[in-house]
Amino acid sequence: MIGQEIGGKYKLVEEVGSDALYDLYKSTEKGTDKNFFVRGISGTEPRNDNFVREVNALIVRLKSVNHPGVERLELAQQESNGFYIVSAYSPGSVLESRLRRLSSLSVPAAVSMAIELCEGLKALHGADIVHGDISPRTVLSTSNDGAKLLLPGMWRAYGQDGSLAVAVHGQMAPYLAPEVSAGDMPTAQSDLYALGVLMWQVLVGRSPYFADGAQAMAAKHANDPYPSLRLVAATVPMALDEIIKKCMDKNPRRRYGSAQDLLNDLKAVQDALRFGKKINWPIQGSVSTEEAESVAPALNAVDGEPQDTPKVKKKKEKVKKDQEKSDGMPVWLAWLFYLILIVFLGFVGSWIFFNSQKPETLAVPNIADKQIAEAREELSNLGLVLREGRREESETHAEGAVISTIPAAGEEIRKGSKVEAVVSKGSRFVEIPDFRGRTVEDARRLAGTLNLELNDTDIELVRDRELEEGLIVSQVPEARKKVERFTRIRLKVSNGNRSVGNVRSKDWHTNRVKFTIPDDVGRDVVVRIDVTDDQGTKTLFEQVMIAGQEVDERVRWVGDELLIRVFFDGELVEQMTAKPEEEKEEE
Template structure:
């Protein structure tokens, strides 16, 4: 609007165009002069500015030589009018300070915010390579393996941020730098929190953020780890197809498409994309944040599985099952009316109107820009004046579920148990983690989802010898085990009939909840000798183990428990997804295999000699 206000009506369209060209050329020369004025200066008697490398909406970036440390750094100079907004500069300084504890090769280190002759600037590590946006423009579409490796590198950096309680907030191609070796580095993490301290910064950065802005953020929600995942989904789609998932001429229209249009498929554009990878992209781009990966760690796990499968020539798979088809998000009528671009007037109406001195295209542009400014101003006022109070999520990890509920509800937050997970160290009904994590800022009334411990998956098998069957069954039920109904008998004149003589698994061995304990009871019948003979027979038992849910090699150990007791039958080191087949001799018609990764019990499998070998993997 500021630029179009200079174009007063004039009888000569040519004369108006000449003046317009002169104004634009003059402003371009002024901006070029401002950029070049910094080059050659020494900021704070320390940073020798040598080269311009980027010109964004808020910052202008340079390569500088640090005379103290003897290294090259990146200097980001605050552009007008933001350099004259002390509250905004202070907010940026707080964001930079909060990044101090995050040290990861995939996250740019911002060192400090300093000032030289009234001009504030950010000092950060210099990232070698080029921006992801430039790399995509030159090289896309990428091969599936390169695209996945790039996304893995991005997610590794995001995981480090999320673990530190920091939301990046603007995961887009301009904020990702890629080295010559293909390693990605996230830039300007968390700076979205500072934009609320400026009355104009939010509107200025909107066009750059719009291509990867999650639907819930466009509708007023706070950025979250889940919205960061959405940005990775947009990038991965672009890497694989050389197209963005949604297209529009203006940021507002693009945001509406992210909210309402169906999620496109990468395979419809690039059929070489594996089905599993397409499913990962679809989940990352889910409209509903609860159907998305909640943090970058979940997305990273699936991408690593696909990367490893591609590396070893296997069919890519992921840890999740295919998600149900989701319906497009419906936009509330009031919001739709507020954000809908003005409809184009009928062409005849324009033709019959009086001749104008200003060109028609310019009038239309002025009308649209005016509407856009009004919309952005109204949106800013609504978001900042009517939004609920922001609350810092308290730390409730290691509290009992009841204590966590009381603490969160006392701060006007809602609580929902997202899931229960088995844990070998944390007692049952104790909070393991929360989403959003402790320290994150949310609005009052928002829901905090908790992951709660279900206790250990394993229990110690009690000693059942000398007990009756009813007593043993009752004891096993109390600890999550059960009695195998296939009771063996053994003649014993010294014990009361029905008294338990032996058991498998043996006493004090760790067993997974739900395991059936097989017992042998005393009998005074001579027919029991056949049963005893059966228990002394030797059989071959086979188990096939696929090493899943691990990221590096582990020491695999397998113990076998039978009527003779427990012994180790296999021990060797193996890599993720490797298939190991083990055949061992056992005594009696049933044997239980206990599987250990690095001496940690992960699973138990009971085999029966009467069952045929189906080739099933464990």
């Protein structure tokens, strides 16, 4: 696929990612070298006319939306090996990938992301376009810490193609409003519901509801009560929890009336976080600005001369009286009095000066349970410096939250001093999800969000007449068991009705990928290794590393040649191939 030209104009130069529906590529435009995204739906059979017509109509409608937070679709093109959609390129990574690495976002980062997405929704709804498919896979985290809505309005086209509708429905189900799952058409209010679910997820690191299958998930959204954020993430402000609760109301009439209404409340929370203000629910909106009083002397209506105010008159009378009293005082006594007064004032001034040079003291505030970024901002506003100390596992504090401080809360310290925080690494235990009936890639993504290990060597193919080929039959440990993070998961995967011996007879190979992070990197970098064999492309390794660290991984693969690609922060830095029995090293 790399090197193919779409529409004779867009050359595919790099594979960015894939999901159940699309393969996403970065491309360059012939003649201009401008970058574009290209999404491909593989298959030799052309897509049906209704689907193509709906996509082309959407491209025309989106031309009226000129907003940096909304992806602009440029072209729909049927090629011999698939159907392709070309759109404007923005550097960054899909939010789904970012959450896989970070699990969750801090409260300020989540609010900032929600504001940018809400502004994009406001532009879409203003053009009478409903997004209809808001989820981590349709949000792009841009390189400047912004957020962009991807594939707006594509839900209409999916409804015109049965196979695509089935493929995408499982991914949409965790974010669909109850009325949409019940058969209603998506609306602006169902978009706000999906945004509420997304906000809940990025703050906690998992979806608010857990269910096996799309139908069970729809039942959860329709019947289960709203799971309060503050029960699982105590650092989330009460007002933000109420905002998300309102977005996720079962009744669309009780949600926000528009994206602008939601935007107003989110900005109020953002201001409160930024300036350390307390914010109550319901949010009342901004307070009106008071007008300054104008002060001017009263004018005489006859001659126009300024008249003394009562305060000025009183002061003049006091001066006059003082002068009258002093007329009877001997001169030598007056001078002695003035000398004593000067000495006294000098002593008071010296005392004030020397004490003013001492740094101000203040009490260390209680920042326990707050996220480290929020705590750092609060101390900075008080003139204190927060230093992150050791990280400890905690069953009572969310990951990234402050457990305790040195000095402790309430102790007096001088302004400008450092406060060391002990920060939570989160619980050492996680609950094993039910992988049965899922694909291996779905299981791998879910395991990654929970810091569970799932390696190729832990996957066994078994014959199963009930489940389709590629679906998980059983797992060890079993579902809902509490285990430590980074526990290895072992899966048995259906091989359909074929004999397992036929699969094991394939020519499997094992190769080693080993190299050292170059010294010129100079900073933390996300290292990702993708490998491609006869079974497709998968991610072998993804981790934050620093210069001088060594990567040493082994990969099992099938075929005559293995393609290995190394990415630093999403940018391709090395591409190599390996043959059977070859060991690939790069120093």
